[in-house]
Amino acid sequence: MKSALLLILLTGSLLWAQESSVTAPPAASELPKSTTSGPADPGALKARKLIDQMIAALGGDAWLNYKTLSTEGRSYVFFHGKPASAGIQFWRFNQYPDKERRELTKQRDVVYIYSGNKGYEKTYKGVSADEQKSVDEYVRRNRHSLEVVIRQWLNAPGTVLFYDGQSIADQQMVDVVSILNKDNDEVTIGIDIYTHLPINRRYSWRDADKYKVEDETIYGNYRKVQGIQTPYTITNKRDGDISGQSFLNHAAYNEDYPPGFFDATVTYDREHYNPKSDKH
Numbered sequence: 001m002k003s004a005l006l007l008i009l010l011t012g013s014l015l016w017a018q019e020s021s022v023t024a025p026p027a028a029s030e031l032p033k034s035t036t037s038g039p040a041d042p043g044a045l046k047a048r049k050l051i052d053q054m055i056a057a058l059g060g061d062a063w064l065n066y067k068t069l070s071t072e073g074r075s076y077v078f079f080h081g082k083p084a085s086a087g088i089q090f091w092r093f094n095q096y097p098d099k100e101r102r103e104l105t106k107q108r109d110v111v112y113i114y115s116g117n118k119g120y121e122k123t124y125k126g127v128s129a130d131e132q133k134s135v136d137e138y139v140r141r142n143r144h145s146l147e148v149v150i151r152q153w154l155n156a157p158g159t160v161l162f163y164d165g166q167s168i169a170d171q172q173m174v175d176v177v178s179i180l181n182k183d184n185d186e187v188t189i190g191i192d193i194y195t196h197l198p199i200n201r202r203y204s205w206r207d208a209d210k211y212k213v214e215d216e217t218i219y220g221n222y223r224k225v226q227g228i229q230t231p232y233t234i235t236n237k238r239d240g241d242i243s244g245q246s247f248l249n250h251a252a253y254n255e256d257y258p259p260g261f262f263d264a265t266v267t268y269d270r271e272h273y274n275p276k277s278d279k280h
Contacts, residue, residue, distance in 0.1 A: 047161035059228035126267035158182030
């Protein structure tokens with residue numbers, strides 16, 4: 001059960017929220033110049049145009065400026081590309097730039113909370129620090145989310161855009177754009193050539209053994225919610241194999257969360273948990 005909940009928790013999150021202080025991405029004229037003394041790289045200009053079209057298709061300012069996203073649905077775990085669970089209900093609450101709360105099971109009695117680089121697990125036992133592997137996974141996925149890439153990377157000095165031509169993603173023709181930040185971290189986005197909606201997002205990282213790992217998120221079944229195109233089907237892949245899928249049945253933007261909604265205090269150490277010691 002624990003492994004299933006962990007894998008479900010790693011399913012790609014939806015689009016994070018935008019604080020009102022964040023400004024829109026730079027105009028094409030502000031794009032980094034090529035390494036030569038000539039004008040801006042045509043490939044970068046093409047990539048920027050596609051990104052602008054993607055933003056407009058997602059909802060424009062409504063997508064760029066929403067603060068919170070609340071979703072409900074069901075998630076499924078895959079092992080070696082094959083279903084490994086009957087699925088589990090979830091309620092997920094995101095607040096840009098780096099807060100998430102996920103409640104699992106029909107009783108909503110398993111809760112994971114992430115805030116910055118801290119993670120917590122809440123069960124009938126109490127509250128414990130979440131496993132570092134899960135925290136690292138959340139931080140990595142959040143850092144490469146569409147929201148962070150579009151709202152933060154594009155505004156940062158040293159970011160470079162590339163147009164990589166056309167390809168196929170989820171059986172759809174897409175224009176492929178890569179965004180490389182000053183830390184040499186790269187995210188590649190496949191943008192539908194007709195709707196201009198993002199179809200997939202890919203990035204790579206190195207595991208503890210220094211092996212390269214590729215994560216991909218595929219977005220599908222878009223529905224307009226409060227003026228924002230929202231993917232109701234999200235598929236995660238790792239090194240080409242499906243690792244998880246989420247199917248939404250509800251989504252809402254800019255809901256107000258109660259104070260302390262993303263706060264947690266550790267009440268026990270999972271490594272030394274012994275309920276018998278509490279008995280007299």
